[in-house]
Amino acid sequence: MPPVPSTSRLPESVDADAATDAASAPRCYALADHTRILIADLDALRSGVEPGNTRSHALALAPGLVLLEADPARETRAFEALALALLAYTPKVSFAQSHTLLLEVGSSLRLFGGVRALLGKVAATVAGCGHAARVACAPTAWGAWTLVQARVTRSSRRWHVLKETTLARVLDSLPVTLAPFAAQHDHALTQIGCASLGDLRRLPREGIVRRFGDGVLGWLAQARGEAPDPRAWFAAPPSFHAALELQARVESAEALLFAARRLVMQLAGWLAAQHAALSGFELRLEHELASRHAPRTSTLALAWASPSRDAEHLLWLLRERLNQTELAAPVIGLALVASQVSEYAAPTDTLFPMAEAAEASLGQLFERIGARLGEQNVLQLFVEDDHRPELAMSARPYRESGAKRARKPRKAGKPQQEALASAPVQSAFDLPEVPLPTQPRPAWLLEKPLKLAMRGDRPVYRRPLKTLTRTERIESGWWDGEGVGRDYYVAADDQGRMFWLYRERIGGQWYLQGLFG
Structure with a gap:
């Protein structure tokens, strides 16, 4: 898949006459080396400019063409970033010539739903990274590389091949100019009448080796799957x-x-x-x-x-x-x-839904x-080990539910240092196993108990209240200096509204602490 590389735009210098002729022509862009066009944009392609054209030929076809010089360092960074994103689909990603990345996805097909689904995800990832790409697949690395070059040059309509027998037939029909060694032996291949890869394969092996070397036959064997093709895979950095x-x-x-x-x-x-x-x-x-x-x-x-x-x-x-x-x-x-x-441990597939999921x-x-409203506004209720109602429950941000810590006591004679130990954390959906109170408790507690006035012997909250339950006594907190001694009651007014009251054992003052729904 050859993504369009990022380049610095350095237009080629032209003489005054050529600049005058090109002033009225529509401007388009192409990436070129010192002799040929590498990649052209859509406007240049519409003008007839194609990859492989010489610079002079491309300028004759499109007078407004601006030739850009490649920035190898920037291209390398762009390809490494793209390879890093494609590691989400396979750990085997390698670089190849002609601005191509090769992915070995044989072991990923079932995970991503088959070839078509995987190719769609890869193409979407490449587009999301800001690149345009042509994607092809084949049973061999060099086979896929050749098919994607054929797709770029529009030399073939077959870009997805899954069987080696089909790949061999498709490769034989492709132009020999697509091979990576074609630029070195272009004239020699033309002189002997070799137009396709099939023509090259049918030549005598001894003659091919004598004229072009062993690399041609080795490449043909690797492309057809007849010889191994070891590759150096891209390695992700240890930190991101x-x-x-x-x-x-x-x-x-x-x-x-x-x-x-x-x-x-x-x-x-x-x-x-x-x-x-x-x-x-x-x-x-x-x-x-x-x-x-x-x-x-x-x-x-x-x-x-x-x-x-x-x-x-x-x-x-x-x-x-x-x-x-x-x-x-x-x-x-x-x-x-x-x-x-x-x-990270991937979740296992199960027949029935699990509570963890x-x-x-x-x-x-x-x-x-929390991301929309603010993390401080998403609270979780926790039950605390305290009998005082105002301290028996706390509300903390949901994110902190997994970060609760308890401090270990420091032994005498040891140097002072902090020692943290994991404490049991209440799950978001599990209730602690504690005995239920003998009398009902309200779900709504006032932030601060409200002192009540008296009318005769009855406390008053807008209306006189009447107690409905027996006394529930809570005496606690003597160890932290905030001890309480209270007698709690469930009370109601003449309209049936229910309240949770307590009377201090010392002083006899009445307070309202909770409301029933």
Whole structure:
């Protein structure tokens, strides 16, 4: 698959007359080396310019053609970024000549739903990374490489071949000029009347070796699957840090998502290659120094509860965060740094739904709500080991449910140091096994108990209240200096509304602490 490489636009110098003639012609662009056209844009293709044309021939066909010089360093970075994103589909990605990436996907077909589905996903990933590509598949690496070259030059209509017998027949019909050695022996192959790869294969082997060397026969055998083709696979870096220079200044945070998508797709490929997932990353923004007080860089940190490697899930969280972000200055560059990386174990397929899968999906739902409303607004209730009602329950952000820690006591005579030990964490959907109270408790407690007035011997909350239950006594907290001694009652007014009251054992003052629905 040959994606269009990123290049720096350096137009070729022309004389004054040629510049005058080309001024009125429509402008188009093509990438060229010192002799031939490598890649042309759509306008140049409509003018008749094709890959392989000489520079002078291309300029004669399209007077407004601007020839661009390749930037090898930039192309290498672009191809490495693309290879990193494609690691999401197979760990075996290799580079080949003519701006081609080769993927060995034999072991990935069933996972991604077959050849057509996998090719569609690969093409979508390449397009999402900002490249245009031509995709072909074959049982051998050189076979797929030759078919994709035929697709680029429109030499064949057969780009997807799954059987070696079919591949051999298709290769024999392709022009010999598609072979990687054709540029070196172009005139010699033409002089002997060799037009197709089938003509070349039918020549005497001794003559081919004597005139062109052993490499031609070896390439033919590898392309047809008759000889092994060992390759050096692309290796993902041990840590992830990807940067992207924007083509124009971006002033709104929402517009950054289109460029950040490329970095997230690279991150997903890196996580797949490392068999890892992550629960947070940093998006670093490089700002244009439009004002004296504008910062040079800023950081947008994202974190979530359950480790994930799903690119769409990460993009959703990033989109919601960007929608709530106001840029300090226009952005001209992005960088993505992976943090909080952990090992990832893929879920196993089961016949019946499991509780773990349901909890994982609800966890992602809470993460999305937190990304939209703010993590501090998504709370989880926890039961605490305390009899005082105002301390028997606490509300904490959902993300902190997996980070609860308990401090171990320090032994005497040991140097002082912090020692943290994992404490049992309450699940989001499991209730603790504690004895139920003998009397009903309200679900709504007041933030602070309300002192009640008295009318005769009865407490008053808008109306006189009458107790309905026997006394429930709570005496606790003597160890922390906030001890309480209370007698609790369920009370009601004359309209049937129910309340939870208590009377202090010392002083006899009445307080309202909860309301029943």
